[in-house]
Amino acid sequence: xxxxxxxxxxxxxxxxxxxxxxxxxxxxxxxxxxxxxxxxxxxxxxxxxxxxxxxxxxxxxxxxxxxxxxxxxxxxxxxxxxxxxxxxxxxxxxxxxxxxxxxxxxxxxxxxxxxxxxxxxxxxxxxxxxxxxxxxxxxxxxxxxxxxxxxxxxxxxxxxxxxxxxxxxxxxxxxxxxxxxxxxxxxxxxxxxxxxxxxxxxxxxxxxxxxxxxxxxxxxxxxxxxxxxxxxxxxxxxxxxxxxxxxxxxxxxxx
Numbered sequence: 001x002x003x004x005x006x007x008x009x010x011x012x013x014x015x016x017x018x019x020x021x022x023x024x025x026x027x028x029x030x031x032x033x034x035x036x037x038x039x040x041x042x043x044x045x046x047x048x049x050x051x052x053x054x055x056x057x058x059x060x061x062x063x064x065x066x067x068x069x070x071x072x073x074x075x076x077x078x079x080x081x082x083x084x085x086x087x088x089x090x091x092x093x094x095x096x097x098x099x100x101x102x103x104x105x106x107x108x109x110x111x112x113x114x115x116x117x118x119x120x121x122x123x124x125x126x127x128x129x130x131x132x133x134x135x136x137x138x139x140x141x142x143x144x145x146x147x148x149x150x151x152x153x154x155x156x157x158x159x160x161x162x163x164x165x166x167x168x169x170x171x172x173x174x175x176x177x178x179x180x181x182x183x184x185x186x187x188x189x190x191x192x193x194x195x196x197x198x199x200x201x202x203x204x205x206x207x208x209x210x211x212x213x214x215x216x217x218x219x220x221x222x223x224x225x226x227x228x229x230x231x232x233x234x235x236x237x238x239x240x241x242x243x244x245x246x247x248x249x250x251x252x253x254x255x
């Protein structure tokens with residue numbers, strides 16, 4: 001497993017999708033780290049059809065809280081990658097990337113990347129007595145409207161979700177749009193936000209394997225006090241080898 005500085009950001013995925021439609025990408029370059037994982041395992045099915053038929057709570061089939069897994073302290077033995085606040089299963093055919101804040105050098109998001117689609121994951125602390133997703137959906141809708149965009153609420157494998165389309169300006173001055181599909185999961189004192197970008201934002205077939213990967217995530221909030229909406233810290237895995245910027249040119253990102 002090797003971490004390298006990647007050249008493509010989540011915004012670049014949406015830009016690449018726009019290029020396929022004859023548009024130029026936006027100028028948005030967020031540094032990330034990519035994981036070269038050669039021997040991943042297939043993520044289990046999300047069971048969306050079963051949920052719809054039985055009315056089971058979405059979290060009955062993931063994502064999971066740390067208290068709900070027996071192998072929390074031996075993640076490698078069951079094939080999980082320990083990112084601190086998240087433990088994730090590598091998935092064959094996908095890259096795992098860690099988005100790193102350039103100033104603080106702290107990990108701010110984990111991304112599953114598959115071809116021209118990606119799923120960005122961010123875990124947050126939540127109140128003990130209530131979830132955050134209902135309130136956050138309202139905020140997303142208000143902000144999208146303020147920006148002159150369109151928001152559509154629907155139901156997906158994890159329950160309520162929103163699809164957002166906002167106007168964007170290309171470097172050459174042309175008007176375009178940027179689409180995203182945002183899912184949220186309320187857990188015990190945590191909230192996990194997933195943002196689908198690129199082709200997965202608009203095509204269900206492209207989103208399905210990424211959402212299946214999200215269903216296998218374990219959230220490790222910890223027992224310490226945290227203010228609601230504080231990000232649960234993420235980190236580079238101990239077993240990973242971090243490759244310097246001089247090797248960045250070897251990574252195309254999305255191919």
